[in-house]
Amino acid sequence: MQTFVTEAVDWPETAPALREQVRALVAAYGERDPVRRANSWTKANPQFSKKLGEAGLLGMTWPKEYGGHERSQLERYVVIEELLAAGAPVGAHWIADRQSGPLLLRLGNEELKRRWVPAIARGEAFACIGLSEPNSGSDLASVRTAARRDGDGWVLNGQKVWTTGAHVSHFIIALVRSEAGSERQQGLSQFVIPMDTPGVSVKPIIDLTGAHEFNEVFFEDVRLPETALLGTEGEGWKQATAELSLERAGPERYLSSMVLFLELVRYAGAKQDMALQQLIGRLTADAWTLRLMSASVATKLARGEDPALEATMVKDLGNSYEQAIPQLVQAAADLGDTDAATLRDVCFYLLQVSPSFSLRGGTREIIKGIIARGLGLR
Known part of the structure; x- marks a missing residue:
């Protein structure tokens, strides 16, 4: 049976300098509002993303030929850890830097790579992922958006939903049914679609906090060239599920509520409250x-290994942790205290949005099924 084996992390010698570089950028250009600093990897600020690109902090591990910087996976980890711990507004470039760029480098034709990858590394091109569809729930394989061959290209029709960041994105990588009459995981392909293509439209989905992070994306007779096909026709399911593994183990899977934890530490510093001190100790150990x-x-990825099961475990445990923090703070702290105003605001915001944390990148039920199969339990 496979189990999760942790190992000592050999942090790069450049880590201290990278941390200072990120902290300086955040101090100069980052978000000040503590509520907006929570769950920050969904908060878009294109100007901040461009500053990171100018500083060489996007596309860090990619080839220099495509605008990257050929730095290590652990150097990139240091940067994103610092950004998330500080609540920096990284939502505009997040998906493009985390998964779309690597996917294009691995599977894209030369035209796609040249058009998009250097722009992502400069912080000038952002991406969204077209997976979920209406009335499908967690059933990703029930894709109805369809692409049909037409001459030397394709015509695309359909709809995607819960598309994070579509309103600020320059392109979408969509999973669509490219083989008429196919079912489930068969006959699916991925296409790279510029958001300004005629027939593509975006409708906002406003969440219960009034924030605009999700969207519906509509495709109405969208004409695409043959070069829009990403990877191999009919291999979309395999490509998309491999891409999802890039989502699941980063520090964003346990740091979404870290701003609240830090506010709790600040608030408790002026109190003689044993319960708060014990809670801080518990949350610190878990983090x-x-x-x-x-x-x-990240270390295993740097060695060229495929720790897909371990990544899925991190996502599940991390989601539980970041969802628990606002509930534990609400139970332990006196949020009516006049000194707790900021703590209260951040806590109430996260109480509203944190239930969604276990949906992104795969629902908890799907994730536990993947873990059970990986452990040989089903």
């Missing part, structure tokens, strides 16, 4: 364990 697990996955 440190998750950090070790997450960084271990």
Whole structure:
């Protein structure tokens, strides 16, 4: 039976300098509002993303030929850990830097790579992922958006939903049914679609906090060239599920509520409250364990291994952790205290949005099924 084996992380010698570089950028250009600093990897600020690109902090591990910087996976980990711990507004470039760029480098034709990858590394091109569809729930394979061959290209029709960041994105990588009459995981392909293509439209989905992060995306007779096909026709399911593994083990899977934890530490510093001190100790120990697990996955990726099961475990445990923080703070702290105004605002915001944390990148039920299969339990 496969189990999760953590290992000592050999942090690069450049880590201290990278941390200082990120902290300086955040101090100069980052978000000030503590509520907006929570769950920050969904908060878009294109100007901040461009500053990161100018500083060489996007596309860090990619080939220089395509605008990257050929730095290590652990150097990139240091940067994103610092950004998330500080609540920096990284939502505009997040998906493009985390998964779309690597996917294009691995599977894209030369035209796609040249058009998009250097622009992502400069912080000038953002991406969204077209997976979920209406009335499908967690059933990703029930794709109805369809692409049909037409001459030397394709015509695309359909709809995607819960598309994070579509309103600020320059392109979408969509999973569509490219083989008429196919079912489930068969006959699916991925296409790279510029958002300004005629027939593509975006409708906002406003969440219960009034924020605009999700969208519906509509495709109405969208004409695409043959070069829009990503990878191999009919291999879309395999490509998309491999792409999802890039989502699941980063520090964003346990740091979404870290701003609230830091506010709790600040608030408790002026109180003589044993319950708050014990809660801080517990949350610190849990965060440190998750950090070790997450960084271990990054180390294995750097060696060229495929720690897909370990990444899925990090996502599940990390989601539980970041969802628990606002509930534990609400139970332990006196949020009616006049000194707790900021703590209260951040806590109430996260109480509203944190239930969604376990949906992104795969629902908890799907994730537990993947873990059970990987452990030989089903």
